[in-house]
Amino acid sequence: MLSALGSILMKIHQIEGYIQTIYLVEYQDKLMLLDGCCRADHDIVLSFITQTLNRAIGDLKVILVTHMHPDHAGGAHKLAKTTGAKIAACNAPGHWYRGLDGMLMHWTDMLLALYVAGRKGKKKQNLFYPRKLRADHFLADGMTIPGFDDWQVMHIPGHTDRDIAAYHIPSERVYVADLMVKVKGKLIPPFPLFYPRRYRNSLLAIKLLQPKSVILAHDGELDFADIDFDSLIESAPTTPMTHWRSVKYKFKKALNIH
Template identity: 50%
Template sequence: MKALTGADIVSSEQPKAWYAGIDGVAMHLTDLVLAWYMANRMGKPKRNLWYRRKLKVDHAVVDGDTLPHFDDWQVLTTPGHTDRDISVYNAKQSTVYVADLMVEVKQRLIAPFPVFHPNQYRNSIDKIYNLNAEQVLLAHRGPVSFDEKAKQHILETAPRRPVTHWRVTKIKLKSLVKSLLARG
């Protein structure tokens, strides 16, 4: 995207890169598969979604900063899905863009996969709800209604323990081993 548009890359200020280490390689590949899966579910044509694992951040931001080049948009740290998720809020337009802090499936708002920090995730949902924004914009979707009922559904259905790539893989492997041992 940067090469195509010249856009700057903005990320939450963090001590290490998102896809760092061996776990990062697995997460990067999983995220690519999830992106392909979502595009397929949305009826988008198949195309190469590959992006570099190591991103060069142009602007590291913290809660309360203004978005570089867009002084009317305020950065809100909204961790939980990951440790570095941010949303951006325009008070004049009463609009908040939450990226994939929440996703819509079967006309209901739910938590995304993965959720690394469930307690932080719940706090982020409350933070967005308490803005009372007239428009809540999601990645891959656009504006949604984020009322008390939608908030309660997310909080009731969101995981209470981390649900991550590695945990899901371990659970699947344990299940496979148990089924193999039961046969044998």
């Protein structure tokens, strides 16, 4: 599935990715990816640029990485190497997948991505990518994206400590990546959720922004008026929902430990 959203000056193309929607922003003289995709999406992106848009791969100037999960950062390095595009990310300190725990979590996240792909009926693909991001631009909250001054970055941590959103100022549309996901027609918090308090604040920040629409990594573009932010904030978890807590809970449940 592919579609284009936008005006003559700027279009946001929606491309079906391995397990997420790819958003490619097109201008007359440049292109930008709103996330780093999966490693498996590399050829899909290049094919769309060269065959569908009839553009040169060098027109891709910026790859935004909203956070480090496989479907948001997995293709960033490979695409940057192929196209010469610069990688832009949050200015959070250190690496997300640092240390031994980080290494284990990195592999767990790739396995979870493969599980999701299987649920979607997709064939297994190589999703391996570096756990340490080599970004060219580290963006503070409120900064504009280099070369794309009509896009402003917002820090929206919670899912991880370095999630960012991209707000297109002229059209008042905001890409929030995994800030929320739709399950059985209902919007809920993402999994994992490492920082519940920060997550609530991030939801509040988007609510107060009052954009015309909100673009999700897995569920397309929604009208702002159709999202019940108050309900999301009220029902959001108060304790972290992480890989290890989930395993521990299931283990205790299996042993009937209270």
